[in-house]
Amino acid sequence: MSDTSVRILIADDHPLVRRALAVSLSGLAETVTLDEAGSLDQALSILTDTTKGIDLVVFDLRMPGSSGLAGLAQVRAAAPGVPVVVLTSDENPRLALKALEQGASGFIPKTAPEPVLLAAIRLVLQGGVYIPSMVAEHAAHAESGGHGGSGNGGRSPRLALTSRQRDVLALVLEGMSNREIATRFNLSEATVKAHVTAILRAYGVASRAKLIRVASDEHNGHDTAESLDY
Incomplete structure (x- = not known):
């Protein structure tokens, strides 16, 4: 990642969600490169490809191969230095807290407005952790x-x-x-x-x-x- 470019992996099994996120995240920097994964295996394959240079992962906890926090742990293990932001339809604060305790750099409900999503992603890219209200x-x-x-x-x-x-x-x-x-x-x-x-x-x-x-x-x-x- 540089001041003008960033590479983000969007891991979600719903193509429409990935497309919407791609549109929203395209303005984060002068050059935004987006990789997409529709399953945990695809996400892990991209993360372990050293030519990709992923700067941040937006990860849905529930997708093929991932049933929750275990999937988060696998993603974190595959790329320990890459921040992972959980984006999910589950708005249980206990789940959010557990995800943060397990090393997620943010937890964003899918119902969050776009400005909140973008502010959270920017915070994480700056080295911070986004904690939802x-x-x-x-x-x-x-x-x-x-x-x-x-x-x-x-x-x-x-x-x-x-x-x-x-x-x-x-x-x-x-x-x-x-x-x-x-x-x-x-x-x-x-x-x-x-x-x-x-x-x-x-x-x-x-x-x-x-x-x-x-x-x-x-x-x-x-x-x-x-x-x-x-």
Whole structure:
């Protein structure tokens, strides 16, 4: 991938979906090369072809050869360095969380508007992880015990974060700027910003200051059952 070109594999067993995605994704860069797969075997064949140079995979969990997260695992294993965005008709937040925990770089419902789809793909291409709002809402609901209170038996928004995002969160809580975090991890500021945006989304807050208050409060006593594993 370069600033002007990108190569994307669309893995979905519905030709109409692939065609619609191809049209939507064609404007992501000056040159967009699209490969298509209608089954898991076809997707794996393309990914293991070193002449292809795939930059990103858009993957439907349910297609011939793939019945869910096992298919995601095979795709990730075939090309460990290539980000995979799950695009599915299943809008179960638990499934989304599991996919993210297994290394997906994004989870996009097929009902998502085109601007959301494109913003998510751009975020992933910049090195970020797209976390849909339903995951953050599910985490917040679980965190409150499902009753709007501050129960401590639910799941923390931290569980929707990747290990890198947890590392970034730790430094945000130390008061570091995006530039300082970028230097620490040898990342671009744009990548750090993408990670911070995903963290804000997971916690359901709109500002860095609010994130620090909420995450610090959680770590310092309101979520003792699950300590931060930095």
